[in-house]
Amino acid sequence: MRIGELAKRAGTTTRTLRYYESRGLLTVARDAHGHRTFGEDDLRVLRQIRTLRENGFELEETRPFVECLRAGHPAGDSCPDSLEVYRRKLAELDACMAELRSVRDEVAGRLARAEVEAAAGSPHGPEPRCELSPPGPSPDTPQGRQGAEGP
Template sequence: MRIGELAERASTTTRTLRYYEARGLLHAERTANGHRTYDEADLRLLRQIQVLQRFGFELEETRPFVECLRAGHPAGDACPASLQVYRRKLAELDACIAQLQDVREQVSDQLARAVEAMHELATPAAEPGGPQASPRCELTHAPPPMR
């Protein structure tokens, strides 16, 4: 199939296919007149790249999966190098999740303090005419550094 047909079947652009070719992820055969041609195996490689990118993998991280398919394995993740990329990606995701959990705890704590401060403002002072507590706004202070 020609580059336009491959692009259409993979829901991408010919520019993207040329970029993948320049990066060594996709290899086109050339006809006598220089046109690029591809086969079903190329479509399969392209779909593997697309799935991994939807999962958040960088383009270069897809290389072991592509090479695994090119080596004739039934799946792109049937090779040790692909499994290593999965492990690295999971560690990266775990670190992001931990960081988000820390931020969530900080926001939750801040919300609790804000609700408490609003409750204190709504409660009448113990002595009429006595000094009222000034509102606390801890958002004006710099948050603790993220880990």
């Protein structure tokens, strides 16, 4: 199997595969023409990586799973290092959710107070300029899974 077919089968692109190779996540053999050749095991590795990436794992965090598979284990998470990544990720997710909750409460509080002020000041205060623009082309791209973090 060559890189185009593998990319299609894994639902990704050739650019991505070459990038993974450059990161050392894929070890690639070449044929007589210098073309990369892959086997079914590479597809498994790739699927493992994609699954993790879709769950918000960074590329580097997939390395233990890849090495676990390459060591001949039936699944990428059959090894202690992979489990450790799972646990770290869980803790990370919990921390992130806690922070998001606190920020959410903070923002909700500010909004509530500001709305009260606005209601109190509205009859006499500054006139509301423009109401919010109608729900036009605002493509809400759900990309951020752990985005609202600082340093």
